């Protein structure tokens with residue numbers, strides 16, 4: 001039997017999905033917020049569907065600020081949106 005993957009919640013739509021289906025947003029030890037396509041980066045992570053729509057939802061409700069407990073500039077969301085498009 002296949003091992004069950006741990007579930008994570010998308011910070012945009014709030015649905016629980018398998019970790020591997022989600023994109024990871026990472027706060028690096030330097031405090032930078034980056035897109036982490038491999039999911040292996042070192043630091044605190046938040047999960048998001050691989051969908052620009054969920055990123056927009058997250059932006060609207062300031063979900064990243066809540067996940068990382070810090071102010072997230074609009075430019076950070078812009079950068080993440082670009083990174084997700086290219087992924």
Ligand SMILES: [Zn+2]
Nearest residue numbers: 010013049054
């Ligand atoms: Zn989602």
